[in-house]
Amino acid sequence: MLRKTKQRSIIMDILRETRNHPTAEEIYLKARLYMPKISLSTVYRTLRSLVEEGKILEIKVFGENHARYDYPLEQHQHFYCRKCKELIDLYGDFYYPNNIPHKVEEIRTIFIGVCKDCLKEENDEKV
Amino acid sequence: MLRKTKQRSIIMDILRETRNHPTAEEIYLKARLYMPKISLSTVYRTLRSLVEEGKILEIKVFGENHARYDYPLEQHQHFYCRKCKELIDLYGDFYYPNNIPHKVEEIRTIFIGVCKDCLKEENDEKV
DNA sequence: ATGGTTGCAAATGATTTGCAGAAGC
């Protein structure tokens, strides 16, 4: 049976507030502001159990060696900017082929490229 | 300037032949059959440079802690079976929204669920 | 000959685990 602890609720709160896909380390640093003695392993353990419960999403980006965590408010996909390393939420309709011969339970799409802000910077530099 | 070495071509050959997305460790074990003294770090170094050159793809699946490598013959997406942990290629047309305000260079979709073989097994068990 | 490449061992970085004490139920 899962127990309600202070550290678990702090971590959930941080995930709910933080809209930019934090890493375990980042969550740990924020959590310490509320509870200075919280340990990194508790953060990892809690994140893992939240993922297993299906309450949050674990996202791994190629090239990055750490996982990021996402508290999803509604169905969305992600855009990863290879310049600023930002992981941006994308909402909208996605159409996938329906002739897949397997039982599809979840679809994750990640778009990779350069985000509009970095693109703007690139163009400004050229002037 | 990139040099043509025995280890690099062995690794490329293995990737070309192996159609099931091997890990670095698996590639290393196969490579040793051709070249017993090849080192794991050479395998990692070579894979990294191939990824950087864009010749192969690095794929990270949530839950798995190691990367897999894919030598893509043609544009395709992946299906990951959470039962047998197989990563299966999917060919076909995918439609994505075209109103994304960023510069999209690459799209990666991964479908997660239970593959048709595992599904069959599940059903057989129920009988 | 020169400089990229390798093998080895040691280092790193992210994440996990063993254990004894603390805290939920």
Add this chain to the structure above:
DNA sequence: GCTTCTGCAAATCATTTGCAACCAT
């Protein structure tokens, strides 16, 4: 009171790196 959860430190796992020898150009 029993059991899960935590903090700490040590362990693990995948991957990277320093370095001297090696080999392709």
